[in-house]
Amino acid sequence: MENLKANVILDAKGLACPMPIVKTKKAMNSLEAGQVLEVQATDKGSKADMKAWAESTGHHYLGTIEEGEVLKHYLRKSSKDEASEKKHPNVINNEELEKKMEANENIVIIDVREAAEYAFNHIPNALSIPLGELKERINELNKQVETFVVCRTGNRSDLAAQKLAAHGFANVINVVPGMSGWIGKTTGINK
Amino acid sequence: MTKRVAIIASNGGLFDAYKVFNIATAAAATDQEVDIFFTFEGLNLIHKEANKQLPMPEGKEHFADGFAKANVPSISELAAIAQEMGVKFIGCQMTMDVMGLEKEDFVDGIEVGGAVTFLEFAKDADVTLTF
Known part of the structure; x- marks a missing residue:
């Protein structure tokens, strides 16, 4: 098993829609740009929801791992300065x-x-x-x-x-x- | 630019309430600006007492177990979560007058307005929903 090293882990197990998304939104506020959030959920709809949520909020949906009943979603908080000037010449x-x-x-x-x-x-x-x-x-x-x-x-x-x-x-x-x-x-x- | 969602809640059943608040909280969690206009029986959804005992549709009472098993939050919890996330509740003045209800009968933090108040917000909405 690869180590995915999330900065913050959110337990949203047992919660029904829309709570996993609501909790994800709140947890994301506590992260710094570039950090990774792991959301553990049992709501089967959360996989499609996480993807769509990330798309419309501008964060990056990295992927989902299924471990039995538990879905582990990985999201990376976007940074505002994505288009910064590149300095390395090569x-x-x-x-x-x-x-x-x-x-x-x-x-x-x-x-x-x-x-x-x-x-x-x-x-x-x-x-x-x-x-x-x-x-x-x-x-x-x-x-x-x-x-x-x-x-x-x-x-x-x-x-x-x-x-x-x-x-x-x-x-x-x-x-x-x-x-x-x-x-x-x-x-x-x-x- | 922030997306805007305008919702009209005009029915007072438990299922109606979940449709309204699930969409509203999901939209708010997705950084969208949400206003809900509560009119006619929809006012029950934000009435302090009534929203704790909203009726299931006739013949669907057996779904109560399903709600409990799926760990679905109660309507008053969802309403509070929605408000906490910035969803704006507008109570319809005309319906309140007809039903003899005051602003104090409703959950804290609602605004009261007429149809034009809502229309002013809804004219620039990206999504408009009626429940």
């Missing part, structure tokens, strides 16, 4: 990265999204290092090889790429936009 678009992957299977791709985002959907062979853990896990990486950094929209990966470059990584490339526009191969739970 970028590549999704299509170019896909071509490179086809040409060379041993390419290094780091996915800096939260563990729960990675768990549901990621590029095969991408290594999961959430942005918040990058500093302490930087030693796991080889500074000499070409390293591609990916997130959802290219912002977190921009920060990560800057961090890696500052730590002496010679060849770091930010993937833009990243998973939000990725149409190539992916893998994850429920797939």
Whole structure:
């Protein structure tokens, strides 16, 4: 079982519609942008509801895991500054990265999204290092090889790429936009 | 821009009440602006006493067990949750006059107005529902 590392867990088990959504809305207010909420519910309609709710409120529905009667929904709180300016000079678009992957299977791709985002959907062979853990896990990486950094929209990966470059990584490339526009191969739970 | 939901509640049964408050709280939880205009028997849904004992439709009384089993909140709880989330309740002045009811007979925080009060809100609504 993969560790999905939610920042906050909401127990909405045993509650009927619309209470799981009402509680989710309240719980979401307590999260910081970018954090992950796990909602545990037994209302079977909650799966479709969570998806629709996230869509209209602008938060990100990551996915649902079913454990017996319990549905575990994962949502990530959106941040307001999604369209911020990217500073790392070295970028590549999704299509170019896909071509490179086809040409060379041993390419290094780091996915800096939260563990729960990675768990549901990621590029095969991408290594999961959430942005918040990058500093302490930087030693796991080889500074000499070409390293591609990916997130959802290219912002977190921009920060990560800057961090890696500052730590002496010679060849770091930010993937833009990243998973939000990725149409190539992916893998994850429920797939 | 915030979506706007305008609801007219004109029936006073328990099922009607759930339809109104479930949609209203779900919409409010989805960051939508919600106004409910309570008119005729719909006023029972926010009447302090009446909304604790709303009738099931005739012949459907056996659903009471289902409500209890599904852990569905009571109507007065749902009304309070709706208000807490910013849903605005408007009582119809004309119906209140006809039925001899005062603002104090209803849950706290309602507004009282005429049809135009509601229409003013509803003219820009993205969703309009009648129950």
